[in-house]
Amino acid sequence: MSSYLAALPPLKEFFPPTPKALTLIQTFFKCFPLVSIVQWFAPSTPMGRTSPARAYLNLPGRYAWSLAEAVGPLNLIYILYSLPAKFHPLSSTTTTISPSTGLFGTGLPITHEIMGLLYVLHYINRAGITPLFVAPSMSPIWAPVALAMAVFQFCNSSSIGGWVCYDAQKRAVNLSSNKAVDAALISPLSILGIILFIGGLAGNISAEWHLFDLRRGAAKRRAKSEGKATVTYDKVYTIPEPKGLFKYVMYPHYSLEWVEWAGYWILGGAWGLGWSWSVSAALMFLVNEVTTMTPRAVDGVKWYERKFGQRAVAGRKGAIPGVL
Numbered sequence: 001m002s003s004y005l006a007a008l009p010p011l012k013e014f015f016p017p018t019p020k021a022l023t024l025i026q027t028f029f030k031c032f033p034l035v036s037i038v039q040w041f042a043p044s045t046p047m048g049r050t051s052p053a054r055a056y057l058n059l060p061g062r063y064a065w066s067l068a069e070a071v072g073p074l075n076l077i078y079i080l081y082s083l084p085a086k087f088h089p090l091s092s093t094t095t096t097i098s099p100s101t102g103l104f105g106t107g108l109p110i111t112h113e114i115m116g117l118l119y120v121l122h123y124i125n126r127a128g129i130t131p132l133f134v135a136p137s138m139s140p141i142w143a144p145v146a147l148a149m150a151v152f153q154f155c156n157s158s159s160i161g162g163w164v165c166y167d168a169q170k171r172a173v174n175l176s177s178n179k180a181v182d183a184a185l186i187s188p189l190s191i192l193g194i195i196l197f198i199g200g201l202a203g204n205i206s207a208e209w210h211l212f213d214l215r216r217g218a219a220k221r222r223a224k225s226e227g228k229a230t231v232t233y234d235k236v237y238t239i240p241e242p243k244g245l246f247k248y249v250m251y252p253h254y255s256l257e258w259v260e261w262a263g264y265w266i267l268g269g270a271w272g273l274g275w276s277w278s279v280s281a282a283l284m285f286l287v288n289e290v291t292t293m294t295p296r297a298v299d300g301v302k303w304y305e306r307k308f309g310q311r312a313v314a315g316r317k318g319a320i321p322g323v324l
Contacts, residue, residue, distance in 0.1 A: 014158070016083040022162035026281070029155040032288045039295035061138030062131050064146040069127035072153035073120045079161030080106045080116045087169045109171065111185060111271040112164045118197055118264060119160060125205060134209060136216050136233035156285050163281035167273050189270035196263025203256035207245065211253070214238045239308045248321035250304055251297040255319045258293075261286045298324055 013021040084107035102113045131138060141149075218238040223231040245252035265282035269275040277283055297318030305313050318324050 016079045016086075016165075017158050017162045019162075019166065022158065022166070025155050025158045025162070026284065029159050029284055029288065030277075032152065032155075033291035036291040036295055039292065039299075055140070055142060057143040058140035059143050059146055061141050062135065064141040064143075065138055065149075066127050066131045068141075068146045068149035069123060069131075069153060071150045072157040073123040073127060075154055076116060076119055076157040076161045079158065079165065080108065080113070083161065083165040084108055084168065087165075087172065108165065108168045112168050112273075115164050115264075115268060115271075115273070116161070118267075119157075122201060122260070125201075130205075130208065134212060136212055136219065137236075139235065152288075156281075156288070159281040159284060163268075163273065163279075171272075185271075187270055190267055193263045193265075193267030193270055196266065197260050198263075200256045200258070200260025200263055203245075204253045204260060207253035207256060210246075211240065214240060237307070239304055239312050242314050242316060246316075248316060249297075249319050250301050250313070250316050251319045254293050254297050255321075258286065258290055258319075261289060294319060294324055 009018060009021045009024065014025070017025060087107070102108045102110050104113050104117075106113055106116075108116075215233060215236055215238065219231050219233045219236040222236065223229075240246040240250070245255070249255055261282065265275075265280060265286050268280055268282045273282075274280045275283070277287070301313060301316070301318045
């Protein structure tokens with residue numbers, strides 16, 4: 001054990017990640033789907049609607065969620081601005097303006113900056129707007145769960161940041177590769193990737209906000225029926241009617257988030273950052289999302305059935321229509 005720990009990179013090599021540290025992070029991150037095995041057999045995850053109102057190590061849901069999720073975009077921004085500065089070949093080969101020259105001062109090609117920008121755009125909503133300003137309330141989150149969320153975000157943002165930066169470094173050494181990227185800046189695949197990402201993000205936000213509106217309405221009706229002047233939203237839930245995407249699944253915001261990150265993976269592949277599990281950090285993220293969110297969606301359907309009855313659920317699945 002001591003020899004293994006001695007072989008690990010020093011802590012400073014993770015900020016930003018060196019190639020050795022990045023390999024270790026991505027190897028660990030590829031093991032995250034194994035967490036889903038525990039999720040399938042665990043009674044529930046102590047967060048959200050399945051969290052106990054009072055439990056040891058509970059944290060305020062709204063702020064715990066925001067802080068844990070913010071680890072991702074903050075770490076990615078740090079990597080995009082600090083890691084390229086270590087690449088002397090990169091700075092010496094990007095002195096002329098071209099379609100691949102960056103616009104945000106990172107020293108990266110514009111394609112790579114867009115990959116970072118899209119990631120941050122997602123988390124502006126997920127870590128900031130939704131938990132702090134839109135959600136009517138958020139149930140407590142158990143501290144170990146919040147810590148696991150933060151570790152996931154650190155690993156994912158380090159994986160994506162390293163993937164983007166080290167790919168740019170390789171291209172800076174090989175100008176012919178850079179020219180190929182210029183030609184592929186706009187292509188059918190890159191357009192498809194952007195459409196899927198933006199469409200998935202917009203749909204995910206729309207579905208979540210619809211659920212928030214339902215909760216607000218239910219809380220106001222309950223307060224009115226009880227003759228209370230103050231409306232409280234904690235642990236107030238209702239079941240969405242089977243309309244739109246909610247006609248097929250109970251968690252369309254999960255499905256649409258997968259569409260969003262599938263688009264991200266396609267965009268990275270279209271811009272030459274790679275497609276395979278061994279290369280594409282976007283694919284690693286997508287696989288991790290699907291494998292860890294699916295059991296929660298399935299458990300959520302069971303929760304809806306217990307609370308509102310099978311008739312109200314109307315045979316709907318969790319996040320994959322007709323399957324799970």
